[in-house]
Amino acid sequence: MVGARARSVDSPEVTTRAPLPRPAAKRLSLYLRECEQLLIENETHVSSEVLAGRLGLTASQVRRDLAYVAQAGQRGVGYDIRGLLDILQREFGLARDWRAVLVGVGNIGRALLGYAPFRNANISIVAAFDADPGVVGGTWGGRVVRPMSDLSKTVRDQRVELAVLAVPGAAAQGVATELAAAGIRGILNFAPVRVVVPPGVAANTVDFSTELRRLAMGVAQMSQDNGADADGRKAS
Amino acid sequence: MVGARARSVDSPEVTTRAPLPRPAAKRLSLYLRECEQLLIENETHVSSEVLAGRLGLTASQVRRDLAYVAQAGQRGVGYDIRGLLDILQREFGLARDWRAVLVGVGNIGRALLGYAPFRNANISIVAAFDADPGVVGGTWGGRVVRPMSDLSKTVRDQRVELAVLAVPGAAAQGVATELAAAGIRGILNFAPVRVVVPPGVAANTVDFSTELRRLAMGVAQMSQDNGADADGRKAS
């Protein structure tokens, strides 16, 4: 009853690309990051082997992934970094700007307000919100914290597409529901719960305590079953 | 010429459990988290179906995963939450305490110093370090920031096992190498680069900008190919 993956039986119009496997999709952002870095290092081309080495993947994995999104390589030469970067950015919708709100100005929220990489991803935080009256009105990272009661209106009026959710776990689902109702398109959730959102809204969770435990588990496992790193992938 | 995955030739002593598939291993920390939450909600038992529903997985996936680590379920009843929790904690090495250092007291580092979930995972941050003389000597989250020159000695003398790395990308590999040399067992890296560590050391990366881009990609993709959330998994 689930399996409705776009098997794309036969659509005549669109250039029917083979569907991107999910693990491959996750890796695309790594290629993007590495291309940026390589440009900084004044490289113009890169081989699947070098890219793989820098990211801890295999060369054939890189080639297959990149072949899904673009025939951007040149045989005997490698991938043109500039061109690959353009394609990946288009794929990621990063050719445009994204407006985001931050909800929850606690420890994590404050760190995120001052965090540079948002700029890098063409994402600008247009407003910050908090439920605590003691925090509302204060200024962090150059932005005045507004009350939760303004949230929906702001999202709607300013056509905000993304939200960074840094509220306590118990509050996360409620805020997510409100955001979705106000028309948000994507939520990056830092609370240690899964947030359920209606179709058409994307939600990803980054949970520090889960990450910590995965690390601890990796260490604990390695004490017996030696050799691989915590991702289970062999170091070169 | 790579494929030397630990095939575990033949060890007679240990109860040779079928090896945990990697995706399953990652999900274990979610089960752990959910068990804690269920205990708070005063539940005593939970079925694979309920657990699956709360985590966005399938029931048979949950059953298979849990059967790998323990026969903790009772047919006709479900899983005893308390017992499952104990088993998972043991599996994660969370029955013991972990000492950790924090390196890099910038935006993220400061947030992490004040972040409660570390306690939750039985991880205590015993010291914080920074390279900036203007930051060294200051106090954050009740800890005095020490100079990088003290790092190795601290790790060695206090037998610190984990490190949280919140330094700029350009510095991450150097610090990771130093930490590994000093005997660290696991590194949670927040810099947007892969850190290469020697065998026997675990390293996981959590990269906000990568997460942001994955989210943006999820939104961009959904604009055409509708229905799934950003993880590509159907909402119930």
Added chain:
DNA sequence: TTATGTGAATATCTTCACAGCG
């Protein structure tokens, strides 16, 4: 009856190995 645990079937992902192109 209910809900686990698990062979078997299926689906998905990765790797191999090499054709093909610059």
Added chain:
DNA sequence: CGCTGTGAAGATATTCACATAA
């Protein structure tokens, strides 16, 4: 040559479906 792109093979992971146990 060197390195990509890709069928085919192999390895992993998920789902189905049901025997089994409380």
